Structure formats: C-alpha cells, structure tokens
Amino acid sequence: MTVATPSLATTSVRPVRVGGFDATWLLWIAIIAVLLFLVVSPFVYLVVTSFTAERTGGFTFANYGVAWGRARYVEALFNSLRLGVVSAGLAGLFAIPLAWGVSRTNMPGRGFVRMLVLATFITPPYTGAVAWILLAGPNAGWLNRFYMFVTGSEAGPLNIYSFTGLAVVIALYSFPYIFIFTSAALELVSSEMEDAANILGAGTWRTMRRVTLPLTLPAILGGLIICFLEAIALFASPAMIAIPARFNVATTQLFQFFGNPVRVEVAAAYAMPLLGVTVMLILVQRLMTHRKGFVSLTGKGGERRPIQLGRWRWAMFGYAMFVATLSVFLPYLFLLQAAFAKAWGRGFALDNISFRNFHFVLFEHATAAQSVINAFLFAGAAATAGVIITLGVAYIVTRRLVPYSGILGFLCIAPFVIPGVVLAIGFYAAYAPPPLALYGTALILILAFTTRFLPIGYVNNSAALRSINPEMEEAVRILGGNRITALRRVVAPLLKRSLLGAWLLIFIPATRELSSAIFLYGPGTKVVSVMIFDMSEEGNFEYLAALALLLQVLTLPLLWIGQRALGRDFMLRRIAT
Amino acid sequence: MSKLVLSNITKSFGAFEAVKDFSLELQKGEFVSLLGPSGCGKTTTLRMIAGFMPPTSGTIELDGQTISTPSGVVPPEKRRMSMIFQSYAIWPNMTVGENVGFGLQVRKLAGAEIDRRVDRILDVVQMRGLRGRYPAELSGGQQQRVALARAIVVEPEVLLLDEPLSNLDANLREEMRFEIRRLHDEFKITTVYVTHDQSEAMVTSDRIVVMNKGRIEQVDAPHVLYGRPKSRFVAGFIGRTNFLAGRRQGSDVLFEGFSAATSLLEGANGTGELLYSLRPQAIGLAAQKPNGGALAVEAEIAGRSYLGEYWDYQARPLGAAKPLRVSTGPNTVFEIGSRVWLEIDPAAMVRVE
Numbered sequence: 001m002t003v004a005t006p007s008l009a010t011t012s013v014r015p016v017r018v019g020g021f022d023a024t025w026l027l028w029i030a031i032i033a034v035l036l037f038l039v040v041s042p043f044v045y046l047v048v049t050s051f052t053a054e055r056t057g058g059f060t061f062a063n064y065g066v067a068w069g070r071a072r073y074v075e076a077l078f079n080s081l082r083l084g085v086v087s088a089g090l091a092g093l094f095a096i097p098l099a100w101g102v103s104r105t106n107m108p109g110r111g112f113v114r115m116l117v118l119a120t121f122i123t124p125p126y127t128g129a130v131a132w133i134l135l136a137g138p139n140a141g142w143l144n145r146f147y148m149f150v151t152g153s154e155a156g157p158l159n160i161y162s163f164t165g166l167a168v169v170i171a172l173y174s175f176p177y178i179f180i181f182t183s184a185a186l187e188l189v190s191s192e193m194e195d196a197a198n199i200l201g202a203g204t205w206r207t208m209r210r211v212t213l214p215l216t217l218p219a220i221l222g223g224l225i226i227c228f229l230e231a232i233a234l235f236a237s238p239a240m241i242a243i244p245a246r247f248n249v250a251t252t253q254l255f256q257f258f259g260n261p262v263r264v265e266v267a268a269a270y271a272m273p274l275l276g277v278t279v280m281l282i283l284v285q286r287l288m289t290h291r292k293g294f295v296s297l298t299g300k301g302g303e304r305r306p307i308q309l310g311r312w313r314w315a316m317f318g319y320a321m322f323v324a325t326l327s328v329f330l331p332y333l334f335l336l337q338a339a340f341a342k343a344w345g346r347g348f349a350l351d352n353i354s355f356r357n358f359h360f361v362l363f364e365h366a367t368a369a370q371s372v373i374n375a376f377l378f379a380g381a382a383a384t385a386g387v388i389i390t391l392g393v394a395y396i397v398t399r400r401l402v403p404y405s406g407i408l409g410f411l412c413i414a415p416f417v418i419p420g421v422v423l424a425i426g427f428y429a430a431y432a433p434p435p436l437a438l439y440g441t442a443l444i445l446i447l448a449f450t451t452r453f454l455p456i457g458y459v460n461n462s463a464a465l466r467s468i469n470p471e472m473e474e475a476v477r478i479l480g481g482n483r484i485t486a487l488r489r490v491v492a493p494l495l496k497r498s499l500l501g502a503w504l505l506i507f508i509p510a511t512r513e514l515s516s517a518i519f520l521y522g523p524g525t526k527v528v529s530v531m532i533f534d535m536s537e538e539g540n541f542e543y544l545a546a547l548a549l550l551l552q553v554l555t556l557p558l559l560w561i562g563q564r565a566l567g568r569d570f571m572l573r574r575i576a577t
Numbered sequence: 578m579s580k581l582v583l584s585n586i587t588k589s590f591g592a593f594e595a596v597k598d599f600s601l602e603l604q605k606g607e608f609v610s611l612l613g614p615s616g617c618g619k620t621t622t623l624r625m626i627a628g629f630m631p632p633t634s635g636t637i638e639l640d641g642q643t644i645s646t647p648s649g650v651v652p653p654e655k656r657r658m659s660m661i662f663q664s665y666a667i668w669p670n671m672t673v674g675e676n677v678g679f680g681l682q683v684r685k686l687a688g689a690e691i692d693r694r695v696d697r698i699l700d701v702v703q704m705r706g707l708r709g710r711y712p713a714e715l716s717g718g719q720q721q722r723v724a725l726a727r728a729i730v731v732e733p734e735v736l737l738l739d740e741p742l743s744n745l746d747a748n749l750r751e752e753m754r755f756e757i758r759r760l761h762d763e764f765k766i767t768t769v770y771v772t773h774d775q776s777e778a779m780v781t782s783d784r785i786v787v788m789n790k791g792r793i794e795q796v797d798a799p800h801v802l803y804g805r806p807k808s809r810f811v812a813g814f815i816g817r818t819n820f821l822a823g824r825r826q827g828s829d830v831l832f833e834g835f836s837a838a839t840s841l842l843e844g845a846n847g848t849g850e851l852l853y854s855l856r857p858q859a860i861g862l863a864a865q866k867p868n869g870g871a872l873a874v875e876a877e878i879a880g881r882s883y884l885g886e887y888w889d890y891q892a893r894p895l896g897a898a899k900p901l902r903v904s905t906g907p908n909t910v911f912e913i914g915s916r917v918w919l920e921i922d923p924a925a926m927v928r929v930e
Contacts, residue, residue, distance in 0.1 A: 471666035479680035
C-alpha cells in the first residue's frame with residue numbers, strides 16, 4: 001500500500017523563514033494596533049490631559065493645583081484610603097473563617113456556603129448598597145424598625161449613612177475576593193504538611209498557627225489588597241451612601257469634577273494618586289503571591305483530609321450563616337419585598353403586594369427596559385471582542401510566535417491596575433474629542449468594557465492554551481496539516497469550553513459594570529447599572545428593587561451554562577493570578 | 578544513496594550550544610537511536626529533523642534534497658515524515674479511528690480507502706475493536722498503540738520517535754519496545770528514535786548514536802557499543818563497568834593490585850595514565866587459583882548484592898584501595914571477607930579515552 005503524498009516542494013529549497021515575515025506577523029501588527037487603541041492610548045491621554053491647560057491646550061501644572069488645592073479634595077482621598085483599610089479588614093473577618101471552614105474542615109453545609117458566597121459575588125455592589133439602605137436607613141430601615149418594635153425606644157441604633165455603614169456594605173460585597181484567594185491557597189496545603197507538624201507533637205491550633213497560616217498568608221494578604229483596591233475604586237456604593245452622609249471619597253470627588261462643567265483635565269490630575277496607589281499595591285500583591293519558596297502554593301497539593309471540628313463544626317456553620325444573613329438572606333428578602341410592594345415602607349401586608357413595579361420598569365418606564373437590553377448588548381459585544389483579542393494574544397505568547405510577544409501579554413494584563421473610573425476618564429480624554437467624538441456612543445462603552453475586562457479574558461485564555469500540549473499541534477503538522485488546520489481541527493475544539501467560560505466571565509460583570517459606564521454613557525446608551533443608580537438618586541426603591549432583581553434573574557441562566565461547561569466553581573476560581 | 582543526511586548540524590540557544598557539529602547518515606529502512614542523558618541535545622536534533630526548528634548551521638537532506646538550512650526549512654507538514662511524541666499527542670476530541678485517519682484525510686484519500694487502511698493498521702497494533710473509542714477511555718499502552726498506528730498509517734519517509742515509552746510503566750515499556758521493533762521489521766520505515774534508556778535503544782536499533790553535551794560520542798551497532806566503547810562516557814553510560822587506571826612500566830602495565838603485559842592489552846603503547854574499561858561480566862570469580870591464559874588476581878569480597886538474575890560482588894584485589902564490581906551467576910556464592918581469585922581476560926579490557 002502506498003499513500004499519495006503531497007509533493008515535496010523542494011527541488012530547490014524555497015526557504016520559509018521561521019519567524020520571518022508571514023501571516024502571523026500581519027496578525028501581530030493588527031493585535032498591536034488594537035491594544036494600542038484600547039490600552040495604551042487612553043492611558044497616555046489620561047497622563048497628557050492632566051498636564052494640559054483647559055483653554056489653551058498648552059502644558060501646565062495648574063490642574064494639579066486645582067485638584068489638590070483644597071483641603072476637602074485631599075481629605076476625600078484620605079477617606080478613600082481609610083475606607084479601603086477598614087473594608088478590607090472587615091472583609092477579611094468575614095472571608096477567612098469561611099474559607100477555612102469550607103476548604104479544610106468538616107463544617108456542615110460546605111457546598112451551600114460556597115453557593116452563598118457565589119450569590120454574594122454576583123450581587124453588584126450597588127444592589128447590595130440599596131438593600132442595606134432599606135435595612136439600615138435611619139428610622140425607616142427594617143433593622144431599626146425591628147429594634148424599635150422590640151425595645152420600644154424612639155430611634156434605631158443603625159445608620160447606614162455613615163463611614164462605618166459604607167465600610168460594612170463594601171466589605172459585605174467584596175469579601176468573596178479574599179474567600180477565593182484564601183480557599184485556593186488552603187486547598188493547596190496538603191494534609192501531609194499538617195501531619196508532619198502533628199507527628200512532631202503540635203496540636204491542631206499550633207499547626208494552624210505555625211504551618212497552615214504562614215503558608216496561606218501571602219494569598220490572604222493578596223486577597224486583602226484586592227479588597228482594598230476594590231473599595232477605593234468603587235463608585236456606586238459611596239455615591240449612594242457617602243454623599244448623603246456628607247463626606248466624599250476619591251471616586252465621588254472625581255465624579256464631581258466630571259459634572260457640569262466637565263473638567264476632565266482636573267479629573268485626570270486628581271486620578272493620578274489613585275492610579276499610583278493601585279499600581280503599587282498590585283505590584284506588592286504580585287510579589288507576595290508569586291514568591292518562590294511557598295511550595296504549597298505552586299506544587300502538587302497531595303491528599304487532603306478535612307479537619308474534624310467536633311462540636312465546633314456547628315459554631316463554624318453558625319458563623320457562615322451569620323455572614324450569609326448579612327450579605328444574602330436579609331438583603332434579598334427586603335429587595336423582594338420592595339420589588340413586590342406598592343410602598344416598601346408598608347411592610348409585608350397582603351394588600352401591599354403588587355406586580356406593578358415590574359410592569360412599570362419593563363413596559364412603562366421610558367428607558368428602563370432599553371437599559372437592560374443595552375447592558376446585555378454592550379456586554380455581549382465587549383465579551384466577544386475581548387475573548388477574540390485575548391485568545392489571539394494568548395496564542396502568540398504561549399507559542400512564542402513572534403519575538404517580544406511578552407509585551408502583548410503585558411498590555412492585556414495592564415488594565416487590571418486601572419480603576420474603572422480612571423479608565424473611563426482616560427477613554428473620555430482620548431476619544432470624546434474630535435476626530436473620533438465617540439462620547440455618548442455605544443461604541444465607546446463597548447470599547448471601555450472590552451479594555452476593562454481584557455485581563456480576565458487573557459488570564460483565562462492563556463491558562464487554557466497552556467493546558468494544551470504544543471505537541472498536539474505539532475502532531476497535526478508532522479502528519480501534513482498546516483497551522484490553520486491545527487487550529488481548526490484540534491485547538492478550537494479543545495478550547496470550546498474554556499472560551500465559553502472566558503466569555504461568560506467577561507459578560508457577567510460587564511452587564512453590571514457601573515464605574516466606567518457612569519462617565520461615558522449618553523442619552524441613548526444608558527445601561528441598567530446607570531439606570532439603577534439614577535433610580536436610587538430619585539428614591540424610587542420599589543422600581544429599583546424590581547430592576548435589580550430582574551438583572552439578577554437574567555444572570556442565573558448564564559451561571560447555569562457556565563457551571564455546566566466549566567464546573568460548579570467557575571466563577572469562584574482564582575481570577576487574578 | 579543515503580535516505581537522511583545530517584551534515585555538521587549545530588544548534589544554539591543564545592550562548593548555549595545544544596547540538597555541536599552533528600553529522601549522521603541513515604540508510605533507507607535503517608533504525609537509528611539517539612541515546613544520551615537528558616540535556617544532551619538528542620530531542621533538539623530530532624526536532625530539527627522534523628522541521629520544527631532550523632539549525633544554526635549545517636544542513637539536513639532527505640533523498641538528496643536539502644530540507645533544512647540555517648536560512649530556511651521546509652515546514653514539518655511538507656516533509657512526509659511522521660512523529661510519535663513523548664506525550665503521544667493523541668487528540669482527545671477525536672476517536673481512535675479519526676486520530677489514525679487524520680493523516681490520510683489531509684492527504685485527501687477517498688473515505689472508503691481511509692477506512693480500509695485505518696482498519697488494517699489497527700489490526701496490526703491490535704486495536705481494531707477500539708476504533709470508536711475516545712482517547713480518554715484508553716489506557717496508556719493503548720494510547721501508545723494509537724500513536725504508533727497514526728504515525729505508521731501514512732507510510733512516512735522517516736518516522737521520528739521522541740522518548741515514546743517514558744510515560745509507561747516498566748512492564749509495558751518492555752513489551753512496547755519489542756512492539757516497536759516488530760513494526761519496524763514489518764514496514765521497514767527509516768526511523769530515528771530518541772531515548773535516554775539504553776536497553777530501549779539496544780532492543781530496537783540497528784545503530785545507536787550516543788550523545789553527550791551536544792556531541793556525538795560514538796555511533797555503532799549495540800553489541801559493538803557495549804563490547805568496544807570508545808570513550809569513558811560511552812563505557813559508563815552503556816551498561817555497568819569498572820574503570821581501571823594503569824601506568825606503563827617496561828613491558829607491563831601496572832594496575833592497582835595487578836599488572837598485565839603490554840602485548841596482551843590493546844592500545845597499551847601510549848604513555849601517561851592508560852584508562853581501561855572492564856565489564857563486570859568479563860571477570861570470573863573462583864575459589865581456587867585458575868589455570869590458563871587469563872590473569873589471576875587474588876582478592877577479597879568487600880560487599881555483595883543479590884539481584885535474582887545475578888550476584889553483584891565487590892571484590893578488592895589484595896593491595897588495592899578500590900574494589901571491582903564482578904557479576905556472577907546466582908549460584909556462585911561467596912561470603913563477605915572471603916578470599917577469591919579474579920579471572921581477568923586481558924582481551925576484554927577496552928582502552929577508553
């Protein structure tokens with residue numbers, strides 16, 4: 001038997017230069033151009049704008065003078081930093097025991113607790129903030145009313161409109177980050193390491209203090225840093241809570257610089273320290289979690305046995321339920337109440353129940369329904385673009401198709417260190433003025449969302465590509481298929497699930513993205529997060545609750561698809577490695 | 578005419594020279610192994626033959642046509658070769674049949690013809706019944722057979738194997754190396770086989786290329802390589818051996834504990850230190866002083882290990898510091914500390930550099 005072989009095109013060698021100019025180079029140039037547009041140019045414009053005089057366009061330091069010239073502007077930044085520290089600390093208190101309980105002990109209901117953490121994770125911070133306004137608003141808040149009912153006193157003890165109130169609300173909805181980091185690290189500490197301490201005479205507590213905790217400490221600190229950064233970058237919760245409480249944080253101050261008239265130059269100058277702090281802490285976090293020597297974080301985990309807690313397992317479970325009550329049960333209960341109430345203050349009476357709110361936001365309100373559609377369309381476009389771009393980059397980087405490909409990977413990761421509000425200012429500075437004049441268009445929102453979530457796409461796609469042995473492709477080539485055949489027949493089919501996962505991991509947060517949207521939307525391009533924010537300013541909590549719940553319900557099928565494709569934990573896997 | 582010719586191939590990664598001045602000619606149908614410790618450049622050489630990387634200098638020719646030069650290479654898909662990878666690289670998204678038929682599909686054969694050939698080759702590797710299975714449902718050995726079938730079914734000009742057995746357990750590895758040789762005897766495909774396992778190379782190969790630090794140490798048939806190693810590295814790498822350092826004095830060469838006449842030893846006319854390799858199997862062990870032409874050296878048993886198929890003794894010639902390793906049959910038993918006589922045939926002593 002003989003095989004008809006393709007003729008060997010080598011009567012004279014026609015050299016095909018490896019790394020020479022071919023189609024991969026064109027692709028590389030195209031991708032560089034896209035990344036310049038999405039990442040580099042907004043950043044450059046942000047910096048340049050901060051040194052640009054508003055009227056003349058000349059070089060000036062004046063913007064910094066205006067931005068930092070008043071004590072209350074400076075104070076806003078310090079409020080942010082303080083808020084970050086307190087929120088991260090509180091979030092640590094919520095998250096670390098839960099992570100330990102879920103990943104290392106025989107606490108009952110571990111799967112249930114994990115599910116509740118996921119429920120917390122997918123609750124947008126603004127939705128949580130609104131729920132807590134319903135719960136802990138002075139006098140009218142349900143917890144205060146319950147307290148007054150029980151004790152007969154004149155006023156309730158809780159006031160959400162305070163620094164403490166804001167810090168608690170932020171902590172409640174950012175603790176999943178620490179949970180994710182900590183449980184990922186705990187799951188890599190093998191029982192054998194703890195056994196080794198036990199056999200040398202250390203008890204459970206000493207083992208935890210001397211072995212388990214030090215091994216997981218970098219991850220815990222990394223999680224705390226992410227929480228801190230989340231808190232200082234957050235716009236919605238401070239806007240809803242801090243402004244009525246008459247104090248400012250950096251993001252709300254930025255928003256005011258951005259209000260009428262738009263002083264983008266001052267805003268850019270004001271954003272610089274925020275950016276600086278973020279970049280610095282991300283570097284610290286990287287150094288910590290990537291430090292060599294913590295074998296248990298990089299090596300194989302080995303066998304793991306749950307620690308037997310005895311009677312304490314119920315105490316542990318109780319604590320988990322306490323946290324979940326604060327972050328999930330109470331908020332959702334009263335959001336539901338408000339969504340189905342004629343007036344939320346009238347409580348659970350049967351005659352107070354109505355579907356009017358849903359009908360209103362879906363069919364009567366001028367832009368509410370459209371804002372949901374907008375959010376999903378923009379998020380869909382951004383997720384698609386993000387997945388395609390990052391897949392291209394990840395392929396080029398992992399297969400080292402071109403020299404200096406590492407730069408491309410760096411550009412994809414870079415937006416991670418830019419807070420959403422700052423990114424939005426950069427986009428505004430770069431693309432709002434002519435010739436592009438994109439301000440208020442759907443395109444600028446899509447581009448901003450794409451940039452904002454490039455790191456998620458890149459991290460996931462390059463992990464997926466690294467899991468495919470290059471020999472899979474080489475096998476195609478040596479058997480006569482070219483690179484395209486290899487991509488089409490082998491790589492693409494193997495990546496299907498991961499690509500869907502990456503798409504969802506971008507899409508889900510993009511549908512609820514507020515901090516960059518609030519600076520860039522126009523009359524026709526309002527997204528649901530902005531809509532919810534507006535309703536909170538108008539005090540329409542019934543409509544708001546209905547809309548917020550609608551958004552959550554629409555997310556559920558996506559979660560289900562993601563879990564089918566990638567496993568139960570796909571949202572809670574470490575996202576920032 | 579030679580099938581595959583590598584001429585003065587060098588490959589550098591930055592300042593590191595992975596392969597240095599490598600030249601080799603393969604005859605049509607020949608089975609040649611590249612053998613050496615990890616990092617010796619054998620896989621790099623194989624990947625240059627496959628066309629996955631260009632040489633830094635030198636050329637590769639197939640059937641008289643140049644396929645690799647530093648300035649350009651014929652891409653792997655145009656070389657009509659096939660390869661078996663260390664990871665097998667069986668595509669998990671395709672069934673056994675689809676994996677094996679892939680190369681034929683790329684060559685645009687008719688569907689019925691592909692089916693016929695796939696079935697035939699699966700018969701050869703005894704996998705016909707598993708044609709519809711997915712790789713995840715196969716054992717390591719079965720995946721290995723699929724990889725073999727996939728590589729052979731296209732009847733490549735050259736078959737390349739990159740440590741194909743290193744992921745299998747010991748028993749299966751032994752079985753598969755006979756299988757690989759059997760397939761070679763059946764199809765007569767010119768083959769280059771990379772391995773760090775000397776017994777794998779010895780079972781499968783017509784010739785073995787021993788490599789060390791990017792250079793060729795020796796190219797020979799397995800029995801020549803074992804019996805007549807040219808360098809200290811080859812003698813130490815292929816099988817176990819004793820190194821004996823001698824010094825010429827008059828018409829004798831003095832070793833530790835004994836001496837031999839230069840006329841009996843090969844290459845003994847050099848000066849300075851003369852290094853010889855002596856295999857443990859080439860030394861006899863006896864309770865009484867033997868008669869005959871062999872050298873008789875009195876020694877003491879310093880240690881021993883029983884390995885089932887043979888005894889591994891450490892016998893120290895009287896007056897020497899270092900014991901020699903001696904292999905005997907499992908029934909030749911000496912206690913530690915007892916006096917014995919070593920029987921050394923000078924012709925078995927091989928001068929190495």
